Amino acid sequence: MQPYYLLPFKFDRIDNKEIIVNEFGDYITVPDATVKKIVNKQVSKLQDFDLYADLIANHFISELPIPQSIDMMAIRYRTKKSFLDHFTGLHIIIPTLRCNQNCHYCQVSHVAKDITGYDINNDTIDKMLELIFKSPNPDITLEFQGGEPLLAFDKIKYTVERANELNLSFNKKITFVICTNLTLLTDDILTFCKANQVLISTSLDGPEQLHNFNRYNPLVNSYKKTIENIMKCREVLGSDKVSALMTTSNLSLKYPTEIIDEYILQGFNEIFLRIINPFGHALKNHASDYSVYDFFEFYKKSLNYILELNRNGVFFVESFTKLILAKMLSPFPIGFVDLQSPAGVINNVIVYNYDGNVYPSDEARMIAEMGDDYFQLGNVNQNNYYDIFYGKKAKLISENWSNECLAGCSECAFQSYCGADPIRNYSIQGDMYGFRPTSDFCRKNKLIFKHLIQLIESDREIEEIFNSWISQ
Amino acid sequence: MRITNGNDKIVILFPLNLYSEEVIFKCLYWYFDNFTFKVNYLNDANLEIILQNRDGSNIVSTNFENIKNKIEQDFFDFKLRQIISTETGNIRDLLIAKAFNPITKK
Numbered sequence: 001m002q003p004y005y006l007l008p009f010k011f012d013r014i015d016n017k018e019i020i021v022n023e024f025g026d027y028i029t030v031p032d033a034t035v036k037k038i039v040n041k042q043v044s045k046l047q048d049f050d051l052y053a054d055l056i057a058n059h060f061i062s063e064l065p066i067p068q069s070i071d072m073m074a075i076r077y078r079t080k081k082s083f084l085d086h087f088t089g090l091h092i093i094i095p096t097l098r099c100n101q102n103c104h105y106c107q108v109s110h111v112a113k114d115i116t117g118y119d120i121n122n123d124t125i126d127k128m129l130e131l132i133f134k135s136p137n138p139d140i141t142l143e144f145q146g147g148e149p150l151l152a153f154d155k156i157k158y159t160v161e162r163a164n165e166l167n168l169s170f171n172k173k174i175t176f177v178i179c180t181n182l183t184l185l186t187d188d189i190l191t192f193c194k195a196n197q198v199l200i201s202t203s204l205d206g207p208e209q210l211h212n213f214n215r216y217n218p219l220v221n222s223y224k225k226t227i228e229n230i231m232k233c234r235e236v237l238g239s240d241k242v243s244a245l246m247t248t249s250n251l252s253l254k255y256p257t258e259i260i261d262e263y264i265l266q267g268f269n270e271i272f273l274r275i276i277n278p279f280g281h282a283l284k285n286h287a288s289d290y291s292v293y294d295f296f297e298f299y300k301k302s303l304n305y306i307l308e309l310n311r312n313g314v315f316f317v318e319s320f321t322k323l324i325l326a327k328m329l330s331p332f333p334i335g336f337v338d339l340q341s342p343a344g345v346i347n348n349v350i351v352y353n354y355d356g357n358v359y360p361s362d363e364a365r366m367i368a369e370m371g372d373d374y375f376q377l378g379n380v381n382q383n384n385y386y387d388i389f390y391g392k393k394a395k396l397i398s399e400n401w402s403n404e405c406l407a408g409c410s411e412c413a414f415q416s417y418c419g420a421d422p423i424r425n426y427s428i429q430g431d432m433y434g435f436r437p438t439s440d441f442c443r444k445n446k447l448i449f450k451h452l453i454q455l456i457e458s459d460r461e462i463e464e465i466f467n468s469w470i471s472q
Numbered sequence: 473m474r475i476t477n478g479n480d481k482i483v484i485l486f487p488l489n490l491y492s493e494e495v496i497f498k499c500l501y502w503y504f505d506n507f508t509f510k511v512n513y514l515n516d517a518n519l520e521i522i523l524q525n526r527d528g529s530n531i532v533s534t535n536f537e538n539i540k541n542k543i544e545q546d547f548f549d550f551k552l553r554q555i556i557s558t559e560t561g562n563i564r565d566l567l568i569a570k571a572f573n574p575i576t577k578k
Binding site: 005006007008009010011013023035036039065066070071073074075077078081407408411435436437438 | 498501502503504505545548549550552553555556557559560563564566567568570571572573
């Protein structure tokens with residue numbers, strides 16, 4: 001028997017097969033009991049040629065103690081972690097906590113639109129921009145969230161204009177995004193967005209009844225206004241400058257196909273099926289009172305329907321699936337902060353609140369708005385860049401942000417597809433380290449990873465559809 | 473490994489020459505949500521773990537067979553994982569060291 005040496009890999013079981021995953025995310029599925037055979041050095045180059053060849057080609061075993069391809073493997077590993085190369089790229093800015101809607105699942109804290117004292121001031125904006133431009137990343141995104149950011153459009157305008165001025169010295173690529181319910185859109189705002197290439201991200205939860213139930217506005221028909229203004233934005237800014245996100249509430253679970261049909265009707269070719277985060281109003285109003293398994297059933301039905309559409313010639317993508325597939329089937333990293341290790345918090349995203357307080361993520365800000373300031377990294381008016389990004393709090397978070405070092409994750413076959421979320425662990429389980437056996441984040445992700453692998457293995461056409469999504 | 477059912481508990485006897493503590497506790501970690509544990513070092517060679525349902529209910533015979541099969545499979549898998557980890561630890565360290573070695577221009 002040709003002797004061989006094991007290379008690092010992890011494994012799990014799906015149905016009656018085993019899935020083995022190498023250190024940089026390549027996987028193959030093998031029959032039951034194959035891992036035992038591999039580990040016991042019983043795979044024969046002659047008698048198990050196909051399996052042997054697969055294992056060598058995919059870097060699960062080597063014929064030398066140190067494989068000749070070790071440098072190439074190192075490059076593959078480095079490529080997977082290359083999202084760390086440039087540090088914080090996404091800077092979320094909260095220009096106001098005021099909002100004109102009362103979405104029953106609202107995960108952020110917000111105040112009524114006429115209340116004063118909850119808008120960012122220009123001095124804070126200046127200090128915040130000073131910090132943003134200290135980021136070594138040559139490609140930054142300034143994303144305005146809220147509340148409803150258009151209620152403080154003058155602050156957005158000031159920020160964009162100041163950022164463009166400062167960028168004459170820094171020469172970074174800057175992307176501006178406004179996350180808005182669009183009910184307050186005006187022609188002046190559109191003109192400004194066009195001139196400054198500002199992208200629009202809005203919320204569309206589904207058909208009118210569902211959208212209005214989830215996103216109640218006391219003054220207008222929230223759905224009609226949103227649709228009307230999506231069309232306006234497309235006309236002025238271009239279709240590729242407007243995107244929509246949905247949030248899965250309890251009610252949404254009943255309407256998977258209707259939600260997708262609504263997205264198609266409104267001219268979108270992509271949807272992001274997002275599980276609700278248990279913060280803010282979502283917690284109070286029980287909008288997040290469904291289990292991970294309920295969400296998974298909703299996800300499966302939705303994905304099934306989307307695949308059927310693709311089979312029938314309608315190109316439509318599920319974004320979360322596409323992100324995971326990119327991790328599974330391509331050598332490149334993704335920019336989705338929830339599925340990164342080390343975690344995307346601070347490394348890729350940072351949040352500046354209206355009062356100058358800085359948080360590692362939007363969830364951390366939501367926790368602060370619920371009365372727990374544990375994750376506050378500092379304040380732009382009092383602390384410098386190093387205090388905030390490399391300070392004591394950042395270091396504490398960093399001790400829990402690599403899934404390679406967490407119990408339950410360190411041996412997981414899906415480690416390279418998943419991420420670490422110390423903020424969520426703290427919020428739901430009481431500490432940043434977390435406890436994987438009861439983690440909904442872990443459960444949800446594992447269910448979806450396994451489901452996607454089962455789909456790919458079961459149907460060549462599905463694999464082709466998935467490949468078309470990630471090569472888009 | 474020997475697994476026996478005692479109405480309200482499952483008793484597992486581990487020979488420590490076959491299952492290291494690392495394997496045992498890494499595997500049992502995944503059962504902590506549903507079970508409580510008592511750990512008894514019987515002697516240098518054997519470790520006894522007693523599992524009881526966290527909600528205090530008895531482990532009925534049909535459940536016991538399912539749990540027993542799953543425990544056996546899981547412990548076997550974690551033993552395989554330990555072998556892989558032990559054998560590939562150095563190459564993994566080398567891989568990561570090479571991956572994050574600063575790139576210098578020649």
